[in-house]
Amino acid sequence: MFTISQDHKKSQKPRVVIIGGGFGGLTLAKALKKAPVDILMLDRHNYHTFQPLLYQVAMGSLEADSIGFPIRRIFIRQDNFTFNMADVEKINPESNTLTTNIGEICYDYLVIATGSNTNFFGNKEIEHYAMPMKNIPEALNLRSLILQNLETALVTTDMREKFALMTFVVVGGGPTGVELCGALAEMKHLILMKDYHGLSKYDMRVYLVEGKDRLLAAMSPKASAKAKAFLEKDGVIIYNSAHVQSYDGFYLTIDNGKTIKTRNVLWAAGVKGEMPGGIPAETVSKGNRIYVDEINRVKGYENIFAIGDVAAMISAEFPNGHPGVAPAAIQQGNTLAKNIAHLVKGETTEPFIYFDKGSLATIGRNKAVADLGKFHIQGFFAWVIWSLVHILSLVGFANKGIVLLRWAINYFTKNSDNRLIVRYFNTETRMPEVLSK
Amino acid sequence: MFTISQDHKKSQKPRVVIIGGGFGGLTLAKALKKAPVDILMLDRHNYHTFQPLLYQVAMGSLEADSIGFPIRRIFIRQDNFTFNMADVEKINPESNTLTTNIGEICYDYLVIATGSNTNFFGNKEIEHYAMPMKNIPEALNLRSLILQNLETALVTTDMREKFALMTFVVVGGGPTGVELCGALAEMKHLILMKDYHGLSKYDMRVYLVEGKDRLLAAMSPKASAKAKAFLEKDGVIIYNSAHVQSYDGFYLTIDNGKTIKTRNVLWAAGVKGEMPGGIPAETVSKGNRIYVDEINRVKGYENIFAIGDVAAMISAEFPNGHPGVAPAAIQQGNTLAKNIAHLVKGETTEPFIYFDKGSLATIGRNKAVADLGKFHIQGFFAWVIWSLVHILSLVGFANKGIVLLRWAINYFTKNSDNRLIVRYFNTETRMPEVLSK
Numbered sequence: 072m073f074t075i076s077q078d079h080k081k082s083q084k085p086r087v088v089i090i091g092g093g094f095g096g097l098t099l100a101k102a103l104k105k106a107p108v109d110i111l112m113l114d115r116h117n118y119h120t121f122q123p124l125l126y127q128v129a130m131g132s133l134e135a136d137s138i139g140f141p142i143r144r145i146f147i148r149q150d151n152f153t154f155n156m157a158d159v160e161k162i163n164p165e166s167n168t169l170t171t172n173i174g175e176i177c178y179d180y181l182v183i184a185t186g187s188n189t190n191f192f193g194n195k196e197i198e199h200y201a202m203p204m205k206n207i208p209e210a211l212n213l214r215s216l217i218l219q220n221l222e223t224a225l226v227t228t229d230m231r232e233k234f235a236l237m238t239f240v241v242v243g244g245g246p247t248g249v250e251l252c253g254a255l256a257e258m259k260h261l262i263l264m265k266d267y268h269g270l271s272k273y274d275m276r277v278y279l280v281e282g283k284d285r286l287l288a289a290m291s292p293k294a295s296a297k298a299k300a301f302l303e304k305d306g307v308i309i310y311n312s313a314h315v316q317s318y319d320g321f322y323l324t325i326d327n328g329k330t331i332k333t334r335n336v337l338w339a340a341g342v343k344g345e346m347p348g349g350i351p352a353e354t355v356s357k358g359n360r361i362y363v364d365e366i367n368r369v370k371g372y373e374n375i376f377a378i379g380d381v382a383a384m385i386s387a388e389f390p391n392g393h394p395g396v397a398p399a400a401i402q403q404g405n406t407l408a409k410n411i412a413h414l415v416k417g418e419t420t421e422p423f424i425y426f427d428k429g430s431l432a433t434i435g436r437n438k439a440v441a442d443l444g445k446f447h448i449q450g451f452f453a454w455v456i457w458s459l460v461h462i463l464s465l466v467g468f469a470n471k472g473i474v475l476l477r478w479a480i481n482y483f484t485k486n487s488d489n490r491l492i493v494r495y496f497n498t499e500t501r502m503p504e505v506l507s508k
Numbered sequence: 509m510f511t512i513s514q515d516h517k518k519s520q521k522p523r524v525v526i527i528g529g530g531f532g533g534l535t536l537a538k539a540l541k542k543a544p545v546d547i548l549m550l551d552r553h554n555y556h557t558f559q560p561l562l563y564q565v566a567m568g569s570l571e572a573d574s575i576g577f578p579i580r581r582i583f584i585r586q587d588n589f590t591f592n593m594a595d596v597e598k599i600n601p602e603s604n605t606l607t608t609n610i611g612e613i614c615y616d617y618l619v620i621a622t623g624s625n626t627n628f629f630g631n632k633e634i635e636h637y638a639m640p641m642k643n644i645p646e647a648l649n650l651r652s653l654i655l656q657n658l659e660t661a662l663v664t665t666d667m668r669e670k671f672a673l674m675t676f677v678v679v680g681g682g683p684t685g686v687e688l689c690g691a692l693a694e695m696k697h698l699i700l701m702k703d704y705h706g707l708s709k710y711d712m713r714v715y716l717v718e719g720k721d722r723l724l725a726a727m728s729p730k731a732s733a734k735a736k737a738f739l740e741k742d743g744v745i746i747y748n749s750a751h752v753q754s755y756d757g758f759y760l761t762i763d764n765g766k767t768i769k770t771r772n773v774l775w776a777a778g779v780k781g782e783m784p785g786g787i788p789a790e791t792v793s794k795g796n797r798i799y800v801d802e803i804n805r806v807k808g809y810e811n812i813f814a815i816g817d818v819a820a821m822i823s824a825e826f827p828n829g830h831p832g833v834a835p836a837a838i839q840q841g842n843t844l845a846k847n848i849a850h851l852v853k854g855e856t857t858e859p860f861i862y863f864d865k866g867s868l869a870t871i872g873r874n875k876a877v878a879d880l881g882k883f884h885i886q887g888f889f890a891w892v893i894w895s896l897v898h899i900l901s902l903v904g905f906a907n908k909g910i911v912l913l914r915w916a917i918n919y920f921t922k923n924s925d926n927r928l929i930v931r932y933f934n935t936e937t938r939m940p941e942v943l944s945k
Contacts, residue, residue: 117655118928134910136571139928143703147923153705156659156929173663207930218554222593226610266580268590467925469917473571473910480906486584488904491555491576492593493644494931494940503931503940 084109084151085179085415088169090159090347092119092142095379095400096184097466102408104149107415108180113157113171116206117141121465123397124474125204126247129213130254131490132481137473139207140466159185162349164372169347180374180411183350183361184404187342187380187395190358199501200320201242201338204251212503213337215496220334225269231332237275238333240323242315243340244281245289246432249298251337252279253434256305261485278333279309280325282340286311287440289394290430294440297449301434315340320498334498342395344381356383360392365422366410367403376411378403384423397464398428431457436482521546521588522616522852525606527596527784529556529579532816532837533621534903539845541586544852545617550594550608553643554578558902560834561911562641563684566650567691568927569918574910576644577903596622599786601809606784617811617848620787620798621841624779624817624832627795636938637757638679638775641688649940650774652933657771662706668769674712675770677760679752680777681718682726683869686735688774689716690871693742698922714744715770717762719777721749724877726831727867731877734886738871752777757935771935779832781818793820797829802859803847804840813848815840821860834901835865868894873919 085108089096092114100110121138128135146152161170162181169176189203202213217239224236239255241248259275279286279302285295286302286309299309313327323331344359354362354370360383362370367382369375379400383392393399403423410420429443431453439453448456458478465471481487494503522545526533529551537547558575565572583589598607599618606613626640639650654676661673676692678685696712716723716739722732723739723746736746750764760768781796791799791807797820799807804819806812816837820829830836840860847857866880868890876891878884885893895915902908918924931940 116929117659134571134573135930136573136926136928139930140925141703141927144923144925144927147702155663157663207928208932211930222554226592226594265584266578469913469925472913476906476909476913486581488577488581488906489573490578490581491573491644492553493572493576493648495645 086111086177087180087182087411088113088176088178089182089184090114090169091184091186091379091381092116092154093122093184093186093379093400094397095186095404096182097142097145098401098404099182099184099378099408100146100152101149102405103411104151106151106408106412108151108411110149110152111176111178112142112146112152112154113159113169113176114142114154115156115158117143117154117156118207119145119466120207121470122205123461123464125207125210126251126254128207128210128489129204129217129251130258130487131214131218132254132487133474133477134489135207135211137470137477138465140470145466159347162347162375164349164375167374178374180414181376182407183346183369183375183377183381184379184400185345185347185381186400187359188345189338190341190343191338192341194317197315197318197336197338200318201336203338204247205342208503211494212496212501214490215492215494215503216498217335218490218492219496219498221263221267221270225267232334234274234276235321235332235334237270238278238331239276239335239337240278240280240331240333241337241339242280243338244279244283244286244309244311245339246287246430248279248281248337248339249286249302249432249434251339252277252302252307253305253438256302256307257435260305262487265486266490277305277307278331279307280313280315281309281311282314284312287430287432290432290440291442291447293447294430294432294442294449297440298432298434301438301440305435342380344383346377346381356392358383358391366420367407367423376407378407389425393425396430399425402426431460433457436485523548523614524617524619524848525550525613525615526619526621527551527606528621528623528816528818529553529591530559530621530623530816530837531834532623532841533619534579534582535838535841536619536621536815536845537583537589538586539842540848541588543588543845543849545588545848547586547589548613548615549579549589549591550596550606550613551579551591552593552595554580554591554593555644556582556903557644558907559642560898560901562644562647563688563691565644565647565926566641566654566688567695567924568651568655569691569924570911570914571926572644572648574907574914575902577907582903596784599784599812601786601812604811615811617851618813619844620783620806620812620814620818621816621837622782622784622818623837624796625782626775627778627780628775629778631754634752634755634773634775637755638773640775641684642779645940648931649933649938651927652929652931652940653935654772655927655929656933656935658700658704658707662704669771671711671713672758672769672771674707675715675768676713676772676774677715677717677768677770678774678776679717680775681716681720681723681746681748682776683724683867685716685718685774685776686723686739686869686871688776689714689739689744690742690875693739693744694872697742699924702923703927714742715768716744716746717750717752718746718748719751723748724867724869727869727877728879728884730884731867731869731879731886734877735869735871738875738877742872779817781820783814783818793829795820795828803857804844804860813844815844826862830862833867836862839863868897870894873922 191198380395433439441453628635817832870876878890
């Protein structure tokens with residue numbers, strides 16, 4: 072059996088395997104720096120992705136590399152840490168091993184920190200034609216699709232097709248959907264006619280379709296109302312209490328009776344937990360999250376844990392688990408690090424307590440909404456807070472500098488320099504390609 | 509017939525169509541700002557690529573977006589300029605039109621500024637398996653291949669395969685090949701063991717195969733000797749007067765009797781002019797360059813021109829045309845702008861005179877060679893010149909800032925943060941893919 076032993080220290084220390092290098096996994100691994108354990112992190116990507124800014128990569132406001140950071144670089148000074156790029160296919164709790172594309176891997180403690188992925192609610196046609204945006208490759212695909220469709224709109228002689236190419240439908244009115252809509256509205260008003268002579272902003276349409284009766288349903292009604300007002304002022308057409316029924320690449324039908332002809336459907340309608348096989352179905356909730364106890368231990372196992380988006384710690388206050396946001400994952404990572412150290416040393420564990428740091432969402436330049444405890448802030452000040460929080464949360468000094476530089480220039484020029492089609496997106500196969508020759 | 513008329517000003521001005529947004533095309537279009545013409549630029553990509561730094565994108569030292577700049581953004585304040593993303597299939601001189609993937613386009617003056625592409629000298633097997641690097645998608649593919657192979661080397665149990673994954677062969681000892689080799693040697697010495705616990709720098713091999721008897725054959729013998737010394741000191745194995753015979757994805761055979769088992773062949777062995785169909789064969793040189801007269805007019809035509817890498821202006825001093833470097837393209841673009849204005853106004857044209865600004869190549873940190881007129885400079889000072897020239901030549905203020913920031917951090921940390929596999933490179937199909945899920 073292959074056990075990734077080359078760089079596993081010849082130690083008697085227990086091995087903690089962490090699947091996933093997102094906010095939760097990174098925090099946990101860092102917090103275990105002094106613990107008497109060896110850490111092996113596995114991720115499909117060789118880098119951490121700062122997901123909150125994916126939409127800016129997709130909209131051509133930031134480079135992909137500025138929101139990604141190589142995982143090994145983060146831990147370059149942490150001796151008890153090893154990383155391997157791997158796709159974990161199956162957890163085998165009976166043997167304490169993982170089946171992966173790079174071989175069998177054994178663990179003493181396993182932490183599932185695999186996060187969430189786009190939820191298409193089982194609709195295969197929508198999954199094929201709508202654009203998800205949960206990782207950098209998907210954000211770059213979306214960037215290419217938007218820019219390619221504008222290029223095509225410039226030269227098509229079919230006016231109905233031109234409008235379809237210039238019609239953008241965002242499905243889902245959570246923070247991602249609202250931020251995408253805001254950025255699309257900004258592109259419409261500030262950039263379209265500067266860049267694409269021959270396209271009129273009056274021909275560009277942005278729709279937002281949300282199933283609930285208000286946007287940003289996880290935030291305060293005040294924030295919801297303000298976000299809606301901001302978007303509507305920018306010309307976004309919002310359908311609340313509306314659900315997409317089908318999308319065939321040309322026509323999107325909604326259960327409010329509307330049909331929209333569009334070539335751009337951006338899917339931000341929901342997420343589901345993303346996990347390897349091997350977890351019994353009864354341990355998994357409706358949204359595909361794994362039931363864990365108060366120390367994030369997976370129900371029914373001694374040495375398997377789950378944190379972040381993929382974990383559901385049910386309580387009276389959180390009947391569906393904690394919100395799938397970075398602070399929850401980070402806090403669970405920190406607490407679990409302490410508890411793993413406790414377990415290794417045979418000490419008593421401490422239950423996880425969630426501290427709600429509040430919620431933020433931006434709608435565009437100078438426009439954001441924030442719920443910070445009792446304070447509900449909207450507009451410019453909320454936007455400053457949003458910007459600061461995001462810059463400071465980025466991994467890497469250079470990344471912080473680059474995002475700051477891009478934002479400053481984009482702010483003052485009311486434009487951006489990242490609208491490059493670095494991967495040609497094939498709208499039939501829905502796969503990226505190298506541009507011919 | 510479709511004529512891209514939407515944004516073509518209703519004017520009686522002649523239309524200059526420029527194919528290609530490289531150094532030559534950009535310079536020409538800018539210099540035509542005040543000329544009584546309308547300019548339409550066509551390019552396969554919607555951005556200009558700063559090719560001299562492609563190797564740093566490939567090696568994970570820079571982000572792709574920092575060496576690309578959207579072409580429309582460059583000309584945002586130039587009223588007589590329009591851009592369309594298009595692939596020109598054929599020139600039809602008899603009707604003054606172009607056949608393109610976005611329709612027929614008519615021109616009054618046509619400038620072919622399509623540059624050059626990788627020359628595999630007709631070897632289809634090598635073309636399939638070796639990695640070219642002439643544009644951003646190819647540089648990102650190369651980055652992915654290198655990083656994926658290191659990941660695989662970490663976990664393979666086959667020691668011969670492990671060495672093949674850690675063996676890098678650069679074919680071609682021009683500036684690109686030398687710079688790639690230098691960067692690979694730097695990765696071997698400074699980065700490999702910091703990042704990839706489990707890989708030893710003593711297992712990594714870098715080869716350079718060059719057909720001529722010296723490296724950097726276009727530079728002074730002094731520069732060649734110093735570049736060779738720098739690379740050999742860093743452990744690069746150099747074969748001069750040697751030609752690759754075959755590469756099947758596993759074994760590379762060279763006509764000096766050597767066979768190298770390698771999974772990484774980087775092809776920088778030569779370029780050939782890249783042009784649409786429709787140019788008669790007798791007007792095209794051996795290296796696929798178009799014969800032009802002293803004002804860059806294509807032989808046999810009144811209103812078709814070629815500049816830069818794709819043009820061959822034959823003279824006693826330049827029997828094969830000017831060197832395929834940015835300054836030649838830029839200078840030809842500037843002179844041609846004047847001459848097109850002269851032609852439009854019925855004035856006398858002025859012949860092109862090439863001013864050799866010298867040559868630069870870097871081998872790594874603090875190491876470069878420079879031929880500046882009579883001065884041959886090597887080492888740190890040449891490296892400073894190289895760095896300054898490249899920063900200042902980049903298009904875009906943000907790009908300059910980002911490259912400067914990355915370089916400063918990379919210099920002091922002896923590492924880099926851009927080793928992200930943002931596109932998974934399929935080594936069988938040789939195409940990028942979205943990472944599974």
